[in-house]
Amino acid sequence: MKRTAQLFFVTCFLTFLFGVAALTLLMPKAWSSYYENRSLTQMPTLTAESFLSGDYFDSLESYLTDHVPFRSYLLKLQTLLQLEVLRQPVVSDVLTDSDVLLGSHSYNDWDTAYLSASAQECAAGIGQWADAAAAGGGQLYYVGLPEQTAYFVDRYPDYWRDRQWLYDPTEAAMEKAFAQADIPYLSFYERFRAEGCPEALYFASDHHYTVYGALAVCQKLLRTVNDRQGLSLHVPAEEDLAFTTLPNPFLGSRNRKLFCLRPMGDALTIAQYRQTVPFRRWDNGTEVAAELFLLPETAEETVSYTVFMGGDKGETVVDTDRPDLPSVLIIGESYTNAMETLLYASFDEMRSIDPRSYQGSIADYIALHQPEVVIVLRDNTSYFTALSGG
Amino acid sequence: MVFSSYLFLFFFLTLLLALYFLLPPRCRGGRNALLLAFSLFFYLCGGPKYLLLMLLSIAVNYAFGLLCAGRRPWTLWAAAAANLLLLGWFKYAAFFAQLLNSLRLPVPVPEIVLPVGISFFTFQGLSYVIDVYRGEAAAERSLLRVALYISLFPQLVAGPIVRYTAVAGELSQRRESLDDFAAGALRFTFGLGKKMLLANNLGLMADDVFGTLSLSASAAWLGALAYTGQIYFDFSGYSDMAIGLGRMFGFHFEENFNYPYLSRSITEFWRRWHMSLSGWFRDYVYIPLGGSRCGTAKQIRNVAVVWLLTGLWHGAAWNFVLWGAYFGVLLLGERFVWRRALDRAPGWARHLYAMLLVILGWVLFRCESLTALGTYLAAMFTLGQGIPGQSIYLLKQYGFFLLAGLLASLPVKGWAEAALRRQNQEALLCWGPVVLGLVLLGLSFLQLISSSFNPFIYYRF
Numbered sequence: 001m002k003r004t005a006q007l008f009f010v011t012c013f014l015t016f017l018f019g020v021a022a023l024t025l026l027m028p029k030a031w032s033s034y035y036e037n038r039s040l041t042q043m044p045t046l047t048a049e050s051f052l053s054g055d056y057f058d059s060l061e062s063y064l065t066d067h068v069p070f071r072s073y074l075l076k077l078q079t080l081l082q083l084e085v086l087r088q089p090v091v092s093d094v095l096t097d098s099d100v101l102l103g104s105h106s107y108n109d110w111d112t113a114y115l116s117a118s119a120q121e122c123a124a125g126i127g128q129w130a131d132a133a134a135a136g137g138g139q140l141y142y143v144g145l146p147e148q149t150a151y152f153v154d155r156y157p158d159y160w161r162d163r164q165w166l167y168d169p170t171e172a173a174m175e176k177a178f179a180q181a182d183i184p185y186l187s188f189y190e191r192f193r194a195e196g197c198p199e200a201l202y203f204a205s206d207h208h209y210t211v212y213g214a215l216a217v218c219q220k221l222l223r224t225v226n227d228r229q230g231l232s233l234h235v236p237a238e239e240d241l242a243f244t245t246l247p248n249p250f251l252g253s254r255n256r257k258l259f260c261l262r263p264m265g266d267a268l269t270i271a272q273y274r275q276t277v278p279f280r281r282w283d284n285g286t287e288v289a290a291e292l293f294l295l296p297e298t299a300e301e302t303v304s305y306t307v308f309m310g311g312d313k314g315e316t317v318v319d320t321d322r323p324d325l326p327s328v329l330i331i332g333e334s335y336t337n338a339m340e341t342l343l344y345a346s347f348d349e350m351r352s353i354d355p356r357s358y359q360g361s362i363a364d365y366i367a368l369h370q371p372e373v374v375i376v377l378r379d380n381t382s383y384f385t386a387l388s389g390g
Numbered sequence: 391m392v393f394s395s396y397l398f399l400f401f402f403l404t405l406l407l408a409l410y411f412l413l414p415p416r417c418r419g420g421r422n423a424l425l426l427a428f429s430l431f432f433y434l435c436g437g438p439k440y441l442l443l444m445l446l447s448i449a450v451n452y453a454f455g456l457l458c459a460g461r462r463p464w465t466l467w468a469a470a471a472a473n474l475l476l477l478g479w480f481k482y483a484a485f486f487a488q489l490l491n492s493l494r495l496p497v498p499v500p501e502i503v504l505p506v507g508i509s510f511f512t513f514q515g516l517s518y519v520i521d522v523y524r525g526e527a528a529a530e531r532s533l534l535r536v537a538l539y540i541s542l543f544p545q546l547v548a549g550p551i552v553r554y555t556a557v558a559g560e561l562s563q564r565r566e567s568l569d570d571f572a573a574g575a576l577r578f579t580f581g582l583g584k585k586m587l588l589a590n591n592l593g594l595m596a597d598d599v600f601g602t603l604s605l606s607a608s609a610a611w612l613g614a615l616a617y618t619g620q621i622y623f624d625f626s627g628y629s630d631m632a633i634g635l636g637r638m639f640g641f642h643f644e645e646n647f648n649y650p651y652l653s654r655s656i657t658e659f660w661r662r663w664h665m666s667l668s669g670w671f672r673d674y675v676y677i678p679l680g681g682s683r684c685g686t687a688k689q690i691r692n693v694a695v696v697w698l699l700t701g702l703w704h705g706a707a708w709n710f711v712l713w714g715a716y717f718g719v720l721l722l723g724e725r726f727v728w729r730r731a732l733d734r735a736p737g738w739a740r741h742l743y744a745m746l747l748v749i750l751g752w753v754l755f756r757c758e759s760l761t762a763l764g765t766y767l768a769a770m771f772t773l774g775q776g777i778p779g780q781s782i783y784l785l786k787q788y789g790f791f792l793l794a795g796l797l798a799s800l801p802v803k804g805w806a807e808a809a810l811r812r813q814n815q816e817a818l819l820c821w822g823p824v825v826l827g828l829v830l831l832g833l834s835f836l837q838l839i840s841s842s843f844n845p846f847i848y849y850r851f
Contacts, residue, residue: 003568005821010568016835017399017400018404057436060397068396078839089786108601
C-alpha cells in the first residue's frame, strides 16, 4: 500500500508540474484581465541590461503568473475560498463585511494639517481654468462628490476605522480655499449626509453614484448656475424622465474585483427624457451614433457603469443645435458620464473632457470654445490628485 | 528565483527533473554536471553579475581545500581570510563605513548590493576547508564536486548550511530511489504549503500591524505573534523545500528545525531553531574558543563572541547586533543566573517564559530602527493609543492562519502517526499525507497566482 501511495503521489506531483508547464506554453495568451480590469504583463524582451540586473527574470515571473492556464477560474475559486470558507472581511481590497461593498484602507491616521495648503493649491490650479472661462464670458463651478466609500461612511462595521476624520476636514478645507479663490464650490458630501445618504443614490457594489444620484447633483448644479449667472436653464425633474431598470446583471466595480460573487442586489437604471432632445455626438473628433447609453444586446449580458455615455472618453461633444441656449464644458473622470446623460438637454452644446486621456491643455480648450458654463466634477478621494491636461 | 515561484516550479524544476532522470544512474558525472549547470543558472537568475563572485568563491575554496590537506595553519587562516574578506566586503563594508562616519572618521560609504545567499555559501565554503584542515574530510580533487557542494541550488540561497562531511559521500556516490523521490516531493509540498499558505498570510498580517503608526496593545501583540509565525513558517518552509528537493535528487541534508516553539528555555530554543547555523557556530567558533570547558569569564566571552557574530550574520544593522546581544545575554542568564529557578518552574511557566522572550526577540529582529522598536515595545506594554477595533479586524481577517499556524508549530504529524499506528490504520498512515500534500499543493498554487505578496525573509541574508 505504501508503494501504491508513493507512486500515486509522484504521478500526481509530476503530472501537475509538467501539465501546468505545458498548458502555460501552449494555451493562447490574453492581453487583459476582465475582472481585475487591467492589462496583463506581456512577454519581456531580453536585453543585456535587463539580464545583467536580474530584472528580466522578475518580469518573466510576472508574465508567467499573469498567463496561468484558466487563471480567471482559479482566481475566482481563490476568491470564493476567501469569502465563503475563510470568511475574510477584506478580499481583493474590498471590505465585504457590510451591507454594501466598500473600499478598504489601513488603520493609519495622519496629521491633516496639510489639507489647507493642498486645498489652496487645488483652488489655485482650478483658478487658472476659471480665469480662462471668465475671459470668454463663462463661469466655472467645482462640484465635489463623495466617492461611494465616503457616501456610505456610516456603513463601515464598528471595528473598522472609517475615514470620516479625513473627509470632514477635507471638505472644510476645500470650501474655504474655493471661497477665498471666489470659485463656486458645491459640496455634495455635506449635502448628502444632511439628507441621510439615501441608498438609491449610490450603488452598493460599485464606487459610483446611480442615475438618481446623478440627477440630484444635476438639479442642484443647474439651479446654482441659473442663480449665479441669471440663466434659465431647464432643470430636469423626475417627471421629465422615464426611468428604465435594465434586466441584465449589474457588474459593480467592487463586485467585479470579487469575480461577481457579491452582487448586493444592484441593478442599473437609466433615465431618458420623455420629450426627446435630438442631438449629434462626436467622440475624440469623430462623429458617432447619437446615443447616450451603450446598451447590451441581450438581457443576459452583464452591464456596468460604462453603459452611461459608453464609458470614459478623452473628449465628447453633444450638439443639440439650439443656438439660443448656452454651452457647457464638463471636466472630470467617470462620475461625469451619468451626469452627461441628463445635462446635455439643458444646453445647446455639451463638451466633456476626461483629463486622464485628453492630451491637450484644458485652459487652451476653454479659451478656444468659450463655454458659458464650465463644470469641474471630482470625487472627494481624488481632490488632490493632479488633473492632467494642463 | 525562489522555490515558491512559477518560474522555478513549472520551468526550472520540470526541465531539470526531465533531463536529470533521462541520464542513466551510472552517469553520475553527467548528473552532477547537470545539477551544477542548473544550480549556477538558478543563482544567475538572481543577478548574473554575482555569479562571478560565486565562481570565485568556488575556485578559492577548491584551491584552499587542496592546500589545507597539508594541515599547515597558514593555509587555514588564508582560506578563512579569503572567505571572510568576500563576505565582509559585500555584506559589511557599508555598515562599518557608516559606523566610522558616525565616529567622525569620514570614509566613503560603498554602495553594494548584497549578493543573494552569500552568507550561506560562504559558510559552506568555510565548512569545507576547515573540515579538510582538521582531517575530518579528504580534500576533493574534483572541481565539479566542490562546485556542486557550494552551489547546489536547494540550499544555495537560504540553507540549511550543509556541512561538507554530511554530503561528501553523496556528491560522488548516491542512489536516487522512488522512496526518496516520493518522500522528497512530499516534504517539498509541505514546505511550499507552510511558505505560501501560512508564512505569506501571517506576513500580510504582520505588515498590516508593523505598518500601523498608532497601535493598541492587543494589535501590537497580535502583530508580534504574526511575525513569530511568519518567520518560522517562512524559513522552516524553505528548509523543508530544500531538504525535499535534495532528497528528490538523492541528497540527505540535515534537519534545520525541530519544533522550536515547543521550547521551555532559550537554550533549548537555539537547539531547535536554525540548527545548521547554531551547529556551525558551535563547531567552528564556540568550541575552538574553548566552549564551556573553561572559566566563567572565558565562557562569557565565548558566548558573547558567538552571539555578536550570529547577530551580524543575519544582517549588517544595529537591530541585528542588538538581537544577537539579546539572545547572548539570555543564554548567559540561563546558564549562570536563573537556571535553577527555571528548572524548578512548572512546564507551562517555562514554556510561557521561553515564548515571551522569543516573541520579543522577533520584534527586535523585525523593527528596522531603535525608534521603531521603542514605539512598538511601548505599544505592547502600555495601553497603546491605537484603534481597538483593529484587533477584531486582524482576528477576523487572519485568525484562521494564526490558529493553523499554532497547530502547525506543534508536532501534530508525529502525534497523528503514533495514534494511527496504535489503531493499526495503515491506509490512513499511507494515504493521509499523500492527500494532504496534494491539497496543500493545490492551495499553494492558488495562492501563488493570486497574490503578489511572496517575500522570503532569509533570502536577504
